[in-house]
Amino acid sequence: MLQLINADLNSIWHPYTNTSKNNPLFLVTSASGVELHLGSGQTLIDGMSSWWAVIHGYNHPELNAAAKDQIDKMSHVMFGSLTHEPAINLTQKLLSLTSTDNQQDFARVFFSDSGSVSVEVAIKMAIQYWFAQGNSEKSKLLTIRNGYHGDTFAAMSVTDPENGMHSIFKGILTEHYFAEIPVYGENIEWHHEYLDSIRKQFEQHHKHIAAVILEPLVQGAGGMKFYDAEYLKQIKTLCDKYDVLLIFDEIATGFGRTGSLFAYQEAGVTPDILCLGKALTGGYMTLATTLASQKVVDGIHADDSGVLMHGPTFMANPLACAVAFKSLCLLEESNWQLKVRSINNQLLEELSPLADNPLVNEVRVKGAIGVVEMKKPVDFNWIVPRFVELGVWIRPFGKLVYIMPPYIIKPEQLSLLTQAIKTVISEMSNCND
Numbered sequence: 001m002l003q004l005i006n007a008d009l010n011s012i013w014h015p016y017t018n019t020s021k022n023n024p025l026f027l028v029t030s031a032s033g034v035e036l037h038l039g040s041g042q043t044l045i046d047g048m049s050s051w052w053a054v055i056h057g058y059n060h061p062e063l064n065a066a067a068k069d070q071i072d073k074m075s076h077v078m079f080g081s082l083t084h085e086p087a088i089n090l091t092q093k094l095l096s097l098t099s100t101d102n103q104q105d106f107a108r109v110f111f112s113d114s115g116s117v118s119v120e121v122a123i124k125m126a127i128q129y130w131f132a133q134g135n136s137e138k139s140k141l142l143t144i145r146n147g148y149h150g151d152t153f154a155a156m157s158v159t160d161p162e163n164g165m166h167s168i169f170k171g172i173l174t175e176h177y178f179a180e181i182p183v184y185g186e187n188i189e190w191h192h193e194y195l196d197s198i199r200k201q202f203e204q205h206h207k208h209i210a211a212v213i214l215e216p217l218v219q220g221a222g223g224m225k226f227y228d229a230e231y232l233k234q235i236k237t238l239c240d241k242y243d244v245l246l247i248f249d250e251i252a253t254g255f256g257r258t259g260s261l262f263a264y265q266e267a268g269v270t271p272d273i274l275c276l277g278k279a280l281t282g283g284y285m286t287l288a289t290t291l292a293s294q295k296v297v298d299g300i301h302a303d304d305s306g307v308l309m310h311g312p313t314f315m316a317n318p319l320a321c322a323v324a325f326k327s328l329c330l331l332e333e334s335n336w337q338l339k340v341r342s343i344n345n346q347l348l349e350e351l352s353p354l355a356d357n358p359l360v361n362e363v364r365v366k367g368a369i370g371v372v373e374m375k376k377p378v379d380f381n382w383i384v385p386r387f388v389e390l391g392v393w394i395r396p397f398g399k400l401v402y403i404m405p406p407y408i409i410k411p412e413q414l415s416l417l418t419q420a421i422k423t424v425i426s427e428m429s430n431c432n433d
């Protein structure tokens with residue numbers, strides 16, 4: 001096992017990892033349900049869902065069967081001038097899940113291979129939309145701080161410019177407009193002033209703004225911050241007033257995580273363009289989509305060419321589409337609302353007392369997301385192996401110790417996660433004394 005780990009450490013890059021800093025690394029040999037099985041023989045309860053994705057748990061018999069069935073037919077064919085049932089079935093399912101009162105909120109689906117690319121496509125759609133109306137001035141984006149939209153260049157350019165992830169690219173990225181995030185917390189009421197910063201950007205720059213892009217209600221990797229639905233309602237009004245498209249990036253929030261199937265439905269605000277990814281295939285493989293409203297589709301078609309200028313080689317990979325379709329069927333059959341609600345209640349009950357700890361800044365819970373924000377960044381190289389010793393997989397970043405477990409987690413397994421968080425924080429408190 002050590003040989004394998006050393007082979008990795010000497011030759012593979014991991015996400016946002018400094019290869020010279022001896023960051024912890026663990027070999028996984030298999031996974032099932034909510035458990036990761038390590039090469040050391042240890043079993044860990046997974047608190048991360050492999051980054052929001054594994055909602056039904058690992059090694060799910062029905063998802064395995066969907067992959068196996070499809071692989072015996074074909075793993076992949078090009079999507080240029082060819083089509084297949086897995087893509088068509090998945091599209092119908094996505095369009096029906098994003099319908100309100102039997103009316104489709106979106107008209108067309110674009111398939112891509114990762115969330116970042118689906119954001120690139122959304123941005124391209126918005127710019128092409130205005131271009132096709134003869135307006136090439138509207139080519140900028142407006143967003144709020146603390147967002148995270150992916151690692152490719154256009155996606156980076158709308159991600160928070162200062163919270164560290166991409167600051168070295170500052171001079172190279174396209175400059176867009178950023179507004180302050182609204183103040184939000186359990187006891188903080190909505191105030192009209194929270195809108196001032198973004199309203200100012202609309203007023204000053206609307207002639208150049210193609211679209212607003214936001215993670216609705218919950219910001220993920222940019223800081224795990226939650227905010228009020230009222231903010232989105234007000235922004236929608238501003239978008240209508242100033243002729244600006246609205247893009248929601250629900251790559252993290254989609255498919256039940258916040259307590260509603262999609263956060264836009266909870267907020268009661270339908271965007272023009274919607275990005276989905278992460279949990280789309282139940283965490284089995286990489287697939288993402290960009291959904292466009294009829295208005296956007298018609299707008300792009302108004303141009304002579306009417307061509308959306310994008311087309312990945314592995315577009316609508318049949319294997320990924322077949323698994324995604326099955327995953328969405330499982331979700332519909334699963335009574336996920338009840339599961340997410342009971343995870344929510346348990347997280348509230350078990351994590352909230354930590355708010356009194358002097359090292360803790362705030363505890364936030366929404367849907368099946370639990371966040372303990374510390375006052376200072378945690379010692380990553382200590383905390384991750386310590387969690388592993390305690391039998392859980394929790395991987396904090398910066399000041400954030402957070403979990404978003406698979407929906408199938410049992411109460412006693414979830415308690416192991418929250419107990420582990422309490423244990424490490426109390427150990428940190430002892431060190432501080």
Ligand SMILES: *Cc1c(COP(=O)(O)O)cnc(C)c1O
Pocket residue numbers: 114115116117119148149150151215220221249250251252253277278
């Ligand atoms: C993860 C994430 C992305 C990027 O998706 P990748 O599949 O990692 O490229 C974009 N937006 C949000 C909100 C995300 O959480």
